[in-house]
Amino acid sequence: MSFDPDRVTTVTFDSYSTLVDVDAVEAALAAHPGVDAPEPISRTWRERSMQYTLVGNHTGTYEPFYEVNRDALEYALEAHGVEATEDEREEILSAYHELDVFDDVRGSIERLRRGGYDCYVLSNGNPEMLASMVEHAEIDDLLADTISADELETFKPDPDLYRHAAGRTGTPIEEIAHVSALWFDVQGASHAGMQGVWLDRNGTPWEPFGDEPELVCAGLEEVADRLGC
Known part of the structure; x- marks a missing residue:
């Protein structure tokens, strides 16, 4: 299915990897004296975090995303042979x-707002995480609201979460474009009835598994371009 900008009245954004750079946690890891190579630890941390949410959806095991990240960090450090006290792990975790x-966030959302689009964040992050993210990104004045997976206690790509988001925005689901750097998030949004927009900041190949996104953009400025803003 091709992207139809004329159907869009509301834009939802994923948070982590879409608006803010999760690879920035490498600096927090590098500051720990036992870490020589932060990149592989960061990658394991992120992968385990995503795996925990997917497994949790199918086993009925729910923890707020910050707690999921805490568990994933503990595993990543141990898997890479890094010793850290609970306080040290909390200090690393606080980097979230x-x-x-990302440089294009505020300017692009400003363009969308001027173009008449309501803008929301739809994220796995729990409310406290989203509040700090929005404050740090300085976009609170541009967003209609944030929508957290914690409201349903289920994570992406559960279609109920996207339907819940449509209800929270008061928008027919087919009028929402969901922008995410995460392939499974894009597929989840499309499966639920939104138009899935993949934000491919790094020029990576699309996953051969499942449906293709309605739109691929290299950055948020291109999303605003395609919506005529």
Whole structure:
């Protein structure tokens, strides 16, 4: 299915990897004296975090996303042979409250707002995480609201979460474009009835599994372009 901008009245954004850079946690890892190579630990941390949410959806095991991240960090450090106290792990984990914001975020959302689009964040992050992210990104004045997986206690790509988001925005689901850097999030949004927009910041190949996105953009400015803003 091709992207139809004329159907879009509301834009939802994923948070992590879409608006803020999760790779920024490497600096927090590098500051720990036992870490020589932060990149593989960061990758394991992120992969385990995503795996825990997917398994949790199917086993009925729910923890707020910050707790999921805490568990995943503990595993990643141990898997890479890094010893850390609970306080040291908490210090690393706190980096999620001040992740680097991508340069195109505020300007692009401003364009969308001027173009008449309501903008929301739809994220696995629990409300406290989203509040700190929005404050750090300085986009609170541009967003209609944030929508957290914690409201349903289920994670992406559960279609109920996207339907819940449509209800929260008061928008027919087919009028929502969901923008995400995560392939499974894009597929989940499309499966639920939204138009899935994949934000491919790094020029990576699309997954051969499942449906293709309605739209692929290299950055948020291109999303605003395609919506005529």
